[in-house]
């Protein structure tokens with residue numbers, strides 16, 4: 001491992017989900033060590049149990065802090081700031097303690113990213129029910145990261161080689177989507193998408209498509225008016241600022257066209273409008289990345305998969321892709337010196 005490679009914090013996520021299995025499995029892939037120096041934030045004993053269930057063997061050294069750690073010389077460093085012991089937990093059985101632990105690993109990695117001790121964070125999956133059981137009032141990593149870094153303009157992108165989608169609304173009930181969408185909000189998401197494609201993905205001239213909300217993008221008002229009242233004015237505003245953006249496109253075909261190369265990213269109006277088509281193509285190797293933060297954050301595109309936790313069956317491909325993308329984005333950012 002070269003000493004100048006970016007340091008990527010890999011958070012273990014939910015101790016009773018597949019995180020402790022897919023992280024050792026991912027780190028058994030030697031390609032990762034050519035692009036970054038990974039450091040895990042979690043519990044070494046729990047990771048060893050996960051490694052055993054997948055038949056992976058990994059040398060882990062647990063420490064309370066990254067300060068003074070010699071990363072990359074002997075095995076993999078695991079930062080466990082409060083020496084939490086989660087190895088006695090039962091697979092697929094979330095508790096308040098498992099929820100507290102997953103948040104503690106994330107918060108510790110955020111502290112190190114904010115202080116510049118690491119270059120990027122790649123998160124293992126957390127369970128939203130366990131977060132709630134622990135009394136943590138956020139719906140996921142994205143909202144915790146935004147709050148902890150004081151970021152008001154942020155967005156969730158799901159990224160793969162063939163398709164990138166960015167969400168105009170994230171974790172809200174479907175019945176609230178229409179009244180949550182605003183011209184100002186969509187304008188910010190499109191602008192952030194354009195900026196991020198340039199600074200984090202190295203695209204010189206990004207082409208962005210915006211999906212409509214309604215069938216056939218409203219069909220001239222026959223099936224809804226959010227397109228004319230909210231979405232079209234946002235697109236016009238972004239275009240007037242020099243962004244290459246088109247739409248609102250009929251949502252049933254825009255993702256297909258993007259996957260064939262017509263656009264670099266699609267802005268979707270709600271979670272499953274974007275994630276459904278994305279996961280059809282990229283479930284295995286897709287990456288969730290948060291745009292707008294002062295540092296790089298990537299994640300697996302899947303969840304805690306309790307139905308297979310502890311069986312060794314979980315694929316580590318999305319975790320490998322998330323760590324690799326974290327390193328790639330960190331390199332793009334360091335070349336430009338801007339988030």
Ligand SMILES: NC(=O)C1=CN([C@@H]2O[C@H](COP(=O)(O)OP(=O)(O)OC[C@H]3O[C@@H](n4cnc5c(N)ncnc54)[C@H](O)[C@@H]3O)[C@@H](O)[C@H]2O)C=CC1
Pocket residue numbers: 018022124125126127128129141288299300301302303304305306307308313314315316318
């Ligand atoms: N990045 C994150 O932290 C994410 C967390 N979640 C959370 O995870 C929890 C469970 O969510 P679900 O909707 O059940 O989705 P899920 O992604 O955990 O599971 C859906 C299906 O995909 C399978 N699956 C998931 N990951 C897999 C892998 N690596 N290899 C093989 N099969 C895999 C599961 O076995 C299951 O059949 C929820 O609390 C959700 O909010 C969901 C998505 C992302």
Ligand SMILES: NCC(=O)COP(=O)(O)O
Pocket residue numbers: 126139140141142143275288299
């Ligand atoms: N559907 C994506 C998801 O739930 C992950 O959310 P986050 O934890 O990255 O905010």
